Amino acid sequence: MSENISRRNALKLFGVAAAAAIGSFAGITSCNKKEPEIKTDNLANQAPETNNPGKDIQANDSEQVNNEAAAKPEKSKRIVFYFTGTGNCMYVAKELSENIISIPQAMKLNQLEYEAEEIGFVYPVYGMMPPNMVRKFIQTAKLKANYFFAIATYGNKAGNAVNIWNDITKAAGYTFDYIATLLMVDNWLPVFDMDEQKKMDKNIPANLAKIKTSLEKREKYIEAVAEEDIERWNKRKEEKTGPFQADGIHALAEEWFTVTDACITCGACMRVCPRKNYTIPGEKAVPKGECELCLACIQNCPHKAIIITAGEKNPKARYRHEAITTRDIINSNNQN
Ligand SMILES: Cc1cc2nc3c(=O)[nH]c(=O)nc-3n(C[C@H](O)[C@H](O)[C@H](O)COP(=O)(O)O)c2cc1C
Ligand code: SF4
Ligand code: SF4
Numbered sequence: 001m002s003e004n005i006s007r008r009n010a011l012k013l014f015g016v017a018a019a020a021a022i023g024s025f026a027g028i029t030s031c032n033k034k035e036p037e038i039k040t041d042n043l044a045n046q047a048p049e050t051n052n053p054g055k056d057i058q059a060n061d062s063e064q065v066n067n068e069a070a071a072k073p074e075k076s077k078r079i080v081f082y083f084t085g086t087g088n089c090m091y092v093a094k095e096l097s098e099n100i101i102s103i104p105q106a107m108k109l110n111q112l113e114y115e116a117e118e119i120g121f122v123y124p125v126y127g128m129m130p131p132n133m134v135r136k137f138i139q140t141a142k143l144k145a146n147y148f149f150a151i152a153t154y155g156n157k158a159g160n161a162v163n164i165w166n167d168i169t170k171a172a173g174y175t176f177d178y179i180a181t182l183l184m185v186d187n188w189l190p191v192f193d194m195d196e197q198k199k200m201d202k203n204i205p206a207n208l209a210k211i212k213t214s215l216e217k218r219e220k221y222i223e224a225v226a227e228e229d230i231e232r233w234n235k236r237k238e239e240k241t242g243p244f245q246a247d248g249i250h251a252l253a254e255e256w257f258t259v260t261d262a263c264i265t266c267g268a269c270m271r272v273c274p275r276k277n278y279t280i281p282g283e284k285a286v287p288k289g290e291c292e293l294c295l296a297c298i299q300n301c302p303h304k305a306i307i308i309t310a311g312e313k314n315p316k317a318r319y320r321h322e323a324i325t326t327r328d329i330i331n332s333n334n335q336n
Helices: 005-014 016-026 041-044 061-073 073-077 088-096 102-108 133-141 161-171 194-199 204-216 227-236 268-272 296-300 326-333
Strands: 078-082 100-101 111-115 118-124 142-144 147-154 178-183 257-259 306-308
Touching: 061 078, 061 102, 061 306, 073 306, 078 088, 078 102, 088 100, 088 147, 088 268, 088 326, 100 326, 102 133, 102 147, 102 326, 118 204, 133 161, 133 326, 147 161, 161 178, 178 204, 296 326
Parallel strands: 078 100, 078 118, 111 142, 118 147, 147 178
Antiparallel strands: 257 306
């Protein structure tokens, strides 16, 4: 099944798109020498709760997937771009294609031109909206495909997410053929207890199977939105405070997060942050900078040493999708 192929040959086969995929899968990590190396021993031993802790930080898991994708050029007919903080969207992207590309990696490498038969997006809903980086990517990338689709994962109420994506992408010059939402674990720590969320049955396999079938048929479908959700969004447009304003997420990492003395300077937060917001200048990590609010840092800290300054439902509970490892999140998001 896994015919190995060199990275150079993979580039020849796939061109520009493969380059970013390889960036994503292999987690290009041109190290900043001023910053401490990640202590993977600590991470492997003390990963957050997950159903497969032993699988965490297995070196080259993802590279293997990439090699398989590169060995099967026919699969590149569908590229799926994704953004993830806690793995839900990466899991869905992997279910939909063997040729997935992390948006933070594509942005980091400035690889913005892609062509495929089908192009898909999987992103998390943040206050009804896509993450800022996803919005920026669709506004700046040059994409060519015969079929465009988007899956917006959410945890409780997607609200007007479908229309918001439709509007943003239309303004960027794209007509999406298919836009649907998918209910998954809600990773929003201020409101939800991750231990409770993990126990909830949200019918994910059946709902994802329906999406897969529709996409196989290249169905044209834009999910309907309730009138009250459109109203809620119209009111939001007037709001000029808070993190979820109509033009995007407004948040600063230094205001949102506090690092406690439990920090062991392992460096995981530095590597999982798609905005490069963490440094370790002394005895503990320090967050600073414009933030996506993806929660990758706080949810993936193996010592639960990061907390939300304004408070959380359950500071002891953390979440990452059971099929996705910390290494996968690092490969997806690392900007170092
Ligand atoms: C900043 C933020 C805002 C969120 N806003 C919403 C929301 O408006 N509605 C909702 O149902 N879920 C919301 N969620 C939950 C996520 O959309 C959901 O858990 C998603 O599947 C996470 O994907 P990921 O694991 O790939 O990061 C929010 C999560 C975060 C971190
Ligand atoms: S805050 Fe957590 S992830 Fe970051 S360096 Fe400290 S222990 Fe590691
Ligand atoms: S600081 Fe944390 S929440 Fe903000 S972008 Fe980085 S990883 Fe995401």
